Amino acid sequence: MPTLGAIADDFTGATDLATMLVGRGFRTVVAVGPDSLDGADPALTDADAVVVALKSRTAPVDEAVALSRRSLDALRALGCRRFYLKYCSTFDSTPRGNIGPVTDALLDALDARRTVVVPSFPATGRTVYRGRLFVHDELLDESPMRRHPLTPMLDSRVHRLLEPQTRRPVARVGLETVRSGPEALRAALDAPERSDALTVVDAVDDRDLAVIAAATEDFPLVTGAAGLAVGFEGAHRGAARSAPASRPGDPAVVLAGSASAATRAQVAHALDLLPHRRLDLAALRADFDGALAELTAFARRSWAADPGRPPLIYAVATPEDVEKETPAGAEPASDLVERALARCASHLVDAGARRLLVAGGETSGAVVSALRARTLAIGAPIAPGVTWARAEVAPSGRPETIDLALKSGNFGATDIFTTAWEQLA
């Protein structure tokens, strides 16, 4: 029976946390949305931890809160007693939410008064020092996250980002206290000014995260990126990862909807090596089905020409490709891109694709929902925060088992689109 329940605000974040938890000795399953939390499913009841993947990061606040509350109730019904709200290591949110409102709602539901806020994930270059969030050497608001199409991050002070989003006071604990050990940190968290607050805690390396995890072991709810789970200890060290569903040479495809800097570099690298097509937004607006049929035909031709070179279908190669203004009366580009890549994934699985690498959190949510997967079993790791997962899908009713990698826009080495497949060998 699972005892740890996590709620992730996007799909790449869910597999990011799940691969970390597997590495920490938790048999972990990702459930796609609260409706997949079926108490009779042995994949869930035999796990130590269940991570619910939501597409709630940029949803309207009420919807994000309702989805998270339903997930919490369903995780409790499965037996979970300790909860983890997983959001982005770059704290992706707006002044309205959704990190603050969801944290408030989960605390209320758990009858808890306070929690910690820990976006730090040093393995991917995210650290928090003096309350400021760094992405490698840059402050968050000086990093490419400043120009994110959905959640531009214009401040690096985590407390300032959170304050307008929550009803609770926002407090801070500095690195000096963390480095004094779990008892000192716990005393700081128990101080009256933090006893009903959301406390942003500095963490620069994995030892800091282990201290935070130890100091909050009995908190009903912790919040953060996947890094905090570095300090968790499950009972199944060396927990098995699921075997690949596909074989080398099976049709594979890369679908990239992210406009993030790392993905743009990965696209640029792959353009020289893989057959590729950029989504043509005008063509999609003029004839969605026709444009999709052309993309499917392109993928089929690529597989026939060389099964070793997966076709790449992408949305953005340079920042200028991001559509800033929607033509009057037209569907916003971000929705159109998600819808196109989701439909593309369905067509391609129907056409035989058994290995899909998807870049982008919102994009991954749209793709996995279109594929109608219910659970993801965590497979071979690819890079910090990125993993293969095995999924039963049924885009048009016929079940298939495929290998899926959901890559956060900003994660992964430049050559990930050409090298990730080696982990399936």
Ligand SMILES: Nc1ncnc2c1ncn2[C@@H]1O[C@H](COP(=O)(O)OP(=O)(O)O)[C@@H](O)[C@H]1O
């Ligand atoms: N050309 C474009 N113009 C506008 N928005 C785009 C374009 N291409 C992609 N997008 C949108 O940008 C968003 C990227 O978000 P996401 O998939 O979460 O990537 P990341 O992981 O980098 O945040 C998606 O909603 C996607 O549809």
Ligand SMILES: O=C(O)[C@@H](O)C(=O)COP(=O)(O)O
């Ligand atoms: O914590 C992280 O950075 C990732 O797990 C994550 O949430 C990434 O979000 P996207 O960049 O939108 O994929």
